[in-house]
Amino acid sequence: MKKTIFFVLLAIFSLGAAPTFAANSAKNENVATEATLTTEEVNALKERVTEIREMDKSELTATEKSELKSELKEIKETVQNEPAIYIGGISLLLLIILLVILL
Numbered sequence: 783m784k785k786t787i788f789f790v791l792l793a794i795f796s797l798g799a800a801p802t803f804a805a806n807s808a809k810n811e812n813v814a815t816e817a818t819l820t821t822e823e824v825n826a827l828k829e830r831v832t833e834i835r836e837m838d839k840s841e842l843t844a845t846e847k848s849e850l851k852s853e854l855k856e857i858k859e860t861v862q863n864e865p866a867i868y869i870g871g872i873s874l875l876l877l878i879i880l881l882v883i884l885l
Contacts, residue, residue: 787883790879794876827860831857834853834854837850
């Protein structure tokens with residue numbers, strides 16, 4: 783039983799590691815680092831979005847509406863550029879298996 787678990791985990795690790803070696807290291811050399819947003823900035827952006835959503839847009843002109851729409855797009859792009867944790871399928875499966883074994 784322990785040998786089969788060992789071989790299953792070995793297979794998962796070896797299959798999960800293959801894509802990491804396929805990346806070209808020359809592409810990663812010129813990566814620019816961006817400053818992350820502070821919590822105050824994120825809260826200010828959220829407040830601005832709720833303020834725009836609660837506006838009465840029926841009295842606005844077409845140019846004002848397009849300006850608000852472009853502002854919302856800019857805010858969305860700014861917030862989406864924040865780093866996030868991504869857990870892949872194999873990693874999630876491995877995590878569940880390890881939790882079952884250890885607990």
